[in-house]
Amino acid sequence: MNQRIKLLHKITQIILEKSKGVDNFLIGIDGYDGAGKTCFADELAEEIKNYNINIIRASVGFFHNPKEVRYAKGGNSPRGFYKDSFN
Numbered sequence: 001m002n003q004r005i006k007l008l009h010k011i012t013q014i015i016l017e018k019s020k021g022v023d024n025f026l027i028g029i030d031g032y033d034g035a036g037k038t039c040f041a042d043e044l045a046e047e048i049k050n051y052n053i054n055i056i057r058a059s060v061g062f063f064h065n066p067k068e069v070r071y072a073k074g075g076n077s078p079r080g081f082y083k084d085s086f087n
Contacts, residue, residue: 004043012047063087 019025027044031037038061045057063086064070073080 008043008047011044012051015048016051016053060086 015025015027029037029041029044038059041057041059045055049055065084065087070085071077071080072084
């Protein structure tokens with residue numbers, strides 16, 4: 001079993017332990033652009049579903065403007081990143 005899968009299992013066990021006895025449990029994943037937050041969140045959601053726990057999966061990434069809008073001021077533009085990234 002690779003390290004990423006081991007980490008997912010470990011984090012899932014922590015979540016299961018911390019969420020015992022509560023009706024709702026919120027998990028937030030934060031990090032730099034391109035760090036793999038969305039992939040990690042997708043994998044974690046699938047892992048948690050294996051325990052028959054209902055999940056609502058939401059992401060700010062689903063609200064991105066099209067690339068031609070996000071990068072109109074250039075790929076390294078701070079103004080473009082903060083003003084044009086999200087719809």
